[in-house]
């Protein structure tokens with residue numbers, strides 16, 4: 001069995017009366033790429049937040065490389081190797097692309113000076129952003145802002161990268177470019193958990209697909225099997241086509 005890098009065991013999260021996440025067991029192995037799909041409100045982002053540490057589960061545990069990190073805040077988990085990129089990129093305004101990525105290297109990886117600079121340059125190249133290093137972050141178009149969001153996450157030196165609907169709003173050609181970048185990052189050994197509604201984009205990258213509905217995982221396996229699963233068609237794919 002491949003070594004689990006990040007796992008949630010029996011994780012539940014309630015918001016008042018609503019159970020957004022209900023006793024979920026989820027594992028991503030070292031170097032694996034897992035896609036997460038499901039209807040709106042299924043609990044996908046809540047699961048990602050529980051894994052990243054921006055939300056505490058009410059019950060259950062989160063483990064990173066076997067260590068219980070349930071009580072660690074997101075910034076401490078980031079230092080250990082769990083990075084997250086958001087649906088809506090949040091560049092630090094008034095700073096260049098390079099400076100934004102240096103912040104990731106400094107705060108997320110604990111690098112300083114030349115080390116942080118070198119790491120930032122490396123990830124800008126990996127994310128095809130080197131030519132825009134000195135541009136103001138807020139002047140970038142959507143695809144480049146998404147690449148910068150990825151670069152900032154990568155600069156933290158993650159073992160696992162959590163991606164929350166980063167394909168949204170892109171044209172087909174832009175989505176293809178983003179897929180190429182993410183495949184490269186994955187080929188470099190980073191494990192990926194990617195929530196995405198654009199399933200045909202997602203399946204170009206992931207080895208495994210998980211479908212959630214009403215706070216639970218209803219299917220988990222090879223993408224081609226999950227996409228044929230009757231409960232997935234009923235809860236998600238059928239509804240999307242309707």
Ligand SMILES: Nc1ncnc2c1ncn2[C@@H]1O[C@H](COP(=O)(O)OP(=O)(O)OP(=O)(O)O)[C@@H](O)[C@H]1O
Nearest residue numbers: 015018019020038039040041042043044045046047
């Ligand atoms: N901070 C919060 N306070 C109250 N309710 C919340 C909060 N965050 C999420 N919820 C609720 O929990 C449920 C799961 O939300 P979540 O964002 O995890 O779903 P999702 O599968 O990511 O949906 P989408 O595809 O629309 O992003 C939803 O009913 C949502 O309204």
